[in-house]
Amino acid sequence: MLLKDDDLIFSTLEGKPLRHNTVSRAWIMLAARAGLKVIRLHDARHTHASLMLKQGVHPKIVQERLGHASIKITLATYSHVAPGLQEAAAESFAKLVSPKYNGEAEPVQEHY
Numbered sequence: 001m002l003l004k005d006d007d008l009i010f011s012t013l014e015g016k017p018l019r020h021n022t023v024s025r026a027w028i029m030l031a032a033r034a035g036l037k038v039i040r041l042h043d044a045r046h047t048h049a050s051l052m053l054k055q056g057v058h059p060k061i062v063q064e065r066l067g068h069a070s071i072k073i074t075l076a077t078y079s080h081v082a083p084g085l086q087e088a089a090a091e092s093f094a095k096l097v098s099p100k101y102n103g104e105a106e107p108v109q110e111h112y
Contacts, residue, residue, distance in 0.1 A: 010023075023041065024041060027041045027044075045066070048065075049062050049065075049066055049074070049077075049078055050078060050080075050081050052065070053078055053081045053085065054081055054084060054085070056085075056088065059071060059074055059075055059078075062074055062078070
């Protein structure tokens with residue numbers, strides 16, 4: 001049997017989406033076998049997205065990975081990550097416009 005290409009990562013043998021409880025049971029079993037603390041699959045997804053954003057991955061990439069229809073959904077859901085990102089963006093910009101910037105309040109002064 002040839003499966004259709006419908007963007008499913010996993011499917012039944014008939015090519016249909018897996019049921020939620022089937023995926024949850026498999027997730028719990030795999031986590032237990034690996035000796036990991038069992039958390040909800042949704043929490044793992046949320047952690048994945050939050051960590052990507054904290055590492056500076058562009059929100060559009062995170063949106064695509066999560067399958068959100070709109071960047072607005074991603075930004076609204078993960079806005080709690082934004083405060084640290086704002087500071088990082090400001091420092092990155094300061095380094096770009098001032099090569100002598102050392103991360104402190106004032107630029108480094110050269111003494112001749």
